[in-house]
Amino acid sequence: MSPEQALATGSALLYRQARLLDERRWQDWLDLFTEDCEYWVPAWLSEQRQTEDPNTQVSLIYYDLRSRLADRVWRVQSGTSVASDPMPRTCHAITNIQVDEAGDDAIRLFAVFRVDYHWRAQSQAYFGHYQHTLRRDGTDWRIARQKISVLNDYIPTLLDFYLV
Amino acid sequence: MNAIHDSALPVPERYLRDDPAAGVFDVHRDVYRDPALFELEMRHVFERHWVFLAHETQLPKPLDYLATWIGRQPVLLHRDDKGKIGAFLNVCPHKGAAVCQSESGNRKFHVCPYHGWTFDARGNCVLVKDRAQGAYPAHFEQADTRLPPLARFGNYRGFLFGSLNPDVPPLEEHLAGISAFLDMIVDQSEHGTEVIPGRSYYTYDANWKMQLENCLDAYHLTSTHPSFINIAASRASGGSSFRNIDIADFVDPAIPSGSYTFANGHGAIWIHTANPEVRPLYRQYDALKARVGQQRADMMLKTINFTVFPNLQFSCNACIQMRVMRPLAVDRTEMRSYCIGPKGEPADQRKLRIHQFEDFFNPTGLATPDDSRVYESVQMGLRARSAPAVGLGHLRGLRQVIQGPDEFAREIGITPLTSSSGRSDVQDETVFHGSYREWARRIKAGLASEVTP
Ligand code: FES
Numbered sequence: 295m296s297p298e299q300a301l302a303t304g305s306a307l308l309y310r311q312a313r314l315l316d317e318r319r320w321q322d323w324l325d326l327f328t329e330d331c332e333y334w335v336p337a338w339l340s341e342q343r344q345t346e347d348p349n350t351q352v353s354l355i356y357y358d359l360r361s362r363l364a365d366r367v368w369r370v371q372s373g374t375s376v377a378s379d380p381m382p383r384t385c386h387a388i389t390n391i392q393v394d395e396a397g398d399d400a401i402r403l404f405a406v407f408r409v410d411y412h413w414r415a416q417s418q419a420y421f422g423h424y425q426h427t428l429r430r431d432g433t434d435w436r437i438a439r440q441k442i443s444v445l446n447d448y449i450p451t452l453l454d455f456y457l458v
Numbered sequence: 459m460n461a462i463h464d465s466a467l468p469v470p471e472r473y474l475r476d477d478p479a480a481g482v483f484d485v486h487r488d489v490y491r492d493p494a495l496f497e498l499e500m501r502h503v504f505e506r507h508w509v510f511l512a513h514e515t516q517l518p519k520p521l522d523y524l525a526t527w528i529g530r531q532p533v534l535l536h537r538d539d540k541g542k543i544g545a546f547l548n549v550c551p552h553k554g555a556a557v558c559q560s561e562s563g564n565r566k567f568h569v570c571p572y573h574g575w576t577f578d579a580r581g582n583c584v585l586v587k588d589r590a591q592g593a594y595p596a597h598f599e600q601a602d603t604r605l606p607p608l609a610r611f612g613n614y615r616g617f618l619f620g621s622l623n624p625d626v627p628p629l630e631e632h633l634a635g636i637s638a639f640l641d642m643i644v645d646q647s648e649h650g651t652e653v654i655p656g657r658s659y660y661t662y663d664a665n666w667k668m669q670l671e672n673c674l675d676a677y678h679l680t681s682t683h684p685s686f687i688n689i690a691a692s693r694a695s696g697g698s699s700f701r702n703i704d705i706a707d708f709v710d711p712a713i714p715s716g717s718y719t720f721a722n723g724h725g726a727i728w729i730h731t732a733n734p735e736v737r738p739l740y741r742q743y744d745a746l747k748a749r750v751g752q753q754r755a756d757m758m759l760k761t762i763n764f765t766v767f768p769n770l771q772f773s774c775n776a777c778i779q780m781r782v783m784r785p786l787a788v789d790r791t792e793m794r795s796y797c798i799g800p801k802g803e804p805a806d807q808r809k810l811r812i813h814q815f816e817d818f819f820n821p822t823g824l825a826t827p828d829d830s831r832v833y834e835s836v837q838m839g840l841r842a843r844s845a846p847a848v849g850l851g852h853l854r855g856l857r858q859v860i861q862g863p864d865e866f867a868r869e870i871g872i873t874p875l876t877s878s879s880g881r882s883d884v885q886d887e888t889v890f891h892g893s894y895r896e897w898a899r900r901i902k903a904g905l906a907s908e909v910t911p
């Protein structure tokens with residue numbers, strides 16, 4: 295696959311993910327991930343260094359199965375979580391997308407994100423870097439790995455998957 | 459008996475009515491919302507007594523340093539080249555800049571960013587820039603140029619505490635009965651305990667005592683965390699390999715439980731564990747039993763939450779969380795949350811511990827965000843000034859409280875001031891009383907000491 299094709303394919307998937315999160319189309323969002331996907335939001339060790347190994351260091355979020363993401367989706371949809379009631383309105387902006395690898399069955403991407411959100415008369419934002427590994431699944435592409443480095447990790451009350 | 463908030467009463471009696479014989483324990487709502495009281499508690503509860511600073515494994519190597527706080531005041535811990543940790547105020551003796559700008563790291567010297575005075579890990583000023591040319595008077599030459607050392611600094615089995623006031627009892631005496639609970643964490647491994655790297659700092663917009671209470675509040679579990687309880691239940695029934703807290707611990711009312719208050723404001727609750735096998739520590743059960751005895755091993759596998767007053771808390775269930783509270787304003791609090799683990803535990807046990815921790819305790823997890831939002835709901839509700847001034851949140855279980863140790867306390871060899879035990883659905887609220895009594899005692903003593911004769 296050419297870098298241009300990879301960029302077009304990858305960008306489309308990232309934009310789609312952003313839109314599905316903003317539109318709260320949770321099941322469609324989950325369908326973007328492979329069954330064995332790794333979803334990782336590292337924590338920070340200090341100001342300059344983030345965690346590098348999710349099995350010996352604490353992450354902000356770490357799952358290596360899509361079913362764990364489904365738990366979180368179930369939770370926000372259940373109406374039984376105070377933290378997501380009311381749900382914040384979100385606006386995912388993704389830019390600076392670069393192709394790190396353009397294989398026929400795998401694409402690796404780097405991008406930056408900013409998620410503005412509004413909750414109970416307050417507007418706030420998270421921002422940082424995305425690193426994605428996309429895998430070909432027939433004619434579709436899915437997210438096999440999503441690493442989200444949140445740069446403003448001094449967290450006002452909470453941070454959840456729909457805010458990054 | 460005087461009505462609470464009678465302005466003729468002195469502080470703190472105006473805010474706390476404590477009469478167990480009459481079945482009364484009333485906390486005035488201003489305790490959570492009055493900035494003037496917040497100022498008093500910073501001065502007299504935090505800045506005149508022992509406060510938790512850090513765990514020594516947060517600065518493991520020679521020349522590691524860590525910046526932290528006592529109340530509102532900046533503190534710097536620095537391990538010297540021999541491995542000894544010093545504790546200082548993070549303020550330059552020259553014009554007052556914070557000499558250390560970053561939260562942690564490793565360095566030999568702190569060079570003040572303003573005029574370049576330089577301090578070693580023992581707090582000595584090793585360089586006053588251009589001192590010889592300074593035409594300094596004798597007064598300067600005699601002055602103390604060190605970083606101001608904390609008046610008291612103590613290490614209880616790796617837990618570091620400091621005080622700005624020299625006139626405090628020895629640390630062990632301050633910890634009183636709660637040290638048995640710290641021991642229970644440290645003794646989970648023969649090598650002691652450690653803070654697992656990877657921290658989360660978060661804030662919530664509510665009073666710090668929301669967290670102080672909530673850590674020992676079993677009453678909120680089924681109503682604040684039904685989403686987590688449901689997920690735990692579905693994982694259990696689906697045979698998921700990823701188990702966390704077992705919900706039986708919280709919803710089976712017949713399970714035994716208890717709570718204790720200790721001298722100096724500390725408190726603890728315990729709940730028997732229905733199925734200890736989901737806990738990482740259980741994988742070491744036989745070795746643990748052989749080393750610490752069956753009774754202590756079983757204790758380590760219970761759900762135990764405790765407070766080391768005023769700013770340190772532990773939640774020990776599937777895994778262990780260490781929380782450090784830092785009040786920022788009457789309605790804003792910073793939390794530092796860490797995962798604690800036995801040193802040298804097997805890799806699979808450590809991995810499970812970490813993922814259980816992230817799942818439940820992180821501010822990005824499935825339970826803590828619900829707590830934080832609830833604190834904010836309380837703070838919002840407290841704006842209702844025409845509602846009754848006294849809250850009813852400290853009375854559950856009061857008829858059950860006994861003075862001194864109960865049978866279980868005697869069994870495990872602790873000496874609480876009060877005990878309460880029984881079915882887990884009592885979900886006792888009297889365990890907060892000890893902290894408020896200490897809160898009142900400190901404010902009273904502090905105000906008295908400020909009165910000029
Ligand atoms: S304030 Fe530190 S050197 Fe001047």
Ligand SMILES: [Fe+2]
Nearest residue numbers: 678682683829
């Ligand atoms: Fe909770």
